Amino acid sequence: MVIKNIGVLGAGLMGSGIAQVAAASGYHVTIVEVDDELVKKGLSNIEKSLAKLVEKSIITAGQKNETMARLRGTTRLEDLADSDIVIEAIVENLQIKRETYQRLDQICRAETIFASNTSSLSITEMMTATSPERQRRFVGMHFFNPVPLMKLVEVIRTILTDERIYEEAIALAQSFGKTVVRASDKTGFIVNRLLVPYLLDGIRVFEEGLASIADIDSAMKLGCHHPMGPLELTDFIGLDTTLYIANTMFDEFKERRFAPPQLLKRMVQAGLYGRKSGRGFYDYADPKSPKPMNII
Numbered sequence: 001m002v003i004k005n006i007g008v009l010g011a012g013l014m015g016s017g018i019a020q021v022a023a024a025s026g027y028h029v030t031i032v033e034v035d036d037e038l039v040k041k042g043l044s045n046i047e048k049s050l051a052k053l054v055e056k057s058i059i060t061a062g063q064k065n066e067t068m069a070r071l072r073g074t075t076r077l078e079d080l081a082d083s084d085i086v087i088e089a090i091v092e093n094l095q096i097k098r099e100t101y102q103r104l105d106q107i108c109r110a111e112t113i114f115a116s117n118t119s120s121l122s123i124t125e126m127m128t129a130t131s132p133e134r135q136r137r138f139v140g141m142h143f144f145n146p147v148p149l150m151k152l153v154e155v156i157r158t159i160l161t162d163e164r165i166y167e168e169a170i171a172l173a174q175s176f177g178k179t180v181v182r183a184s185d186k187t188g189f190i191v192n193r194l195l196v197p198y199l200l201d202g203i204r205v206f207e208e209g210l211a212s213i214a215d216i217d218s219a220m221k222l223g224c225h226h227p228m229g230p231l232e233l234t235d236f237i238g239l240d241t242t243l244y245i246a247n248t249m250f251d252e253f254k255e256r257r258f259a260p261p262q263l264l265k266r267m268v269q270a271g272l273y274g275r276k277s278g279r280g281f282y283d284y285a286d287p288k289s290p291k292p293m294n295i296i
Helices: 013-024 036-055 063-071 094-107 121-128 163-175 192-207 213-225 232-235 239-253 261-268
Strands: 007-008 026-033 070-076 085-088 114-118 138-144 150-156 179-184
Touching: 007 013, 007 150, 007 179, 013 026, 013 036, 013 063, 013 138, 026 036, 026 085, 036 063, 063 070, 063 121, 070 232, 085 094, 094 114, 114 121, 121 138, 138 163, 150 163, 163 179, 179 232, 192 261, 213 232, 232 239, 239 261
Parallel strands: 007 026, 007 085, 026 070, 085 114, 114 138, 150 179
Antiparallel strands: 138 150
């Protein structure tokens, strides 16, 4: 099947980023959100992102306009009926995803491929909400934030995914200019399976009083040449997101390395989510010069 029309479910950071790279790569993209305000916000964020690329002379104004012309927003799932593939990037809630896929299975053509951008949930559990034939056409396509800049996509197959469909999903991601790594449907896939224990250990090192926030991050940036330290990166990802992924992985594996530290739980309870809330391990009152929080 030649993929021409792409549906994207969700116009948040991930959904709008996926829609942007798809449209910039020449595909016609339909973005679905729950209300008109979120549709407008998603399209506006894409336009702003493209405008920055024009300012940096990465793309031309003409390319920006052509990309925007290939995008349309809607609040109706039914508008995805003619999509060749639907890439879902909605809230990380398994029940909501299953209900959405169940509806999509009735709306979309039999040939349509379903792909989830989940970072931690089971592709198989989502897949079983659809018909047996659709289950062969179900994959994971895990993009990374910010999607227009990050080169990696994890493409995940279940034990039922058709080999040809899997290769089509890989070819699609590569057509976006992405580098693909292949993974099977095991919680956390490759990146989060390795990254989450590292982030949690960074929090434990601070929680146990071994070093300060700034020194932990400086140690990993200067000692291991990481662009961000573990606490800075947790703020960037979101403490609430990190906690959710950690809980999901601990439920699956029952290993201490995936168990969220008490400090992470308390910070999330206190509304310290990181950059998105303005405070986490750092205070972002001045975004250009974040200051370590006085937490413990």
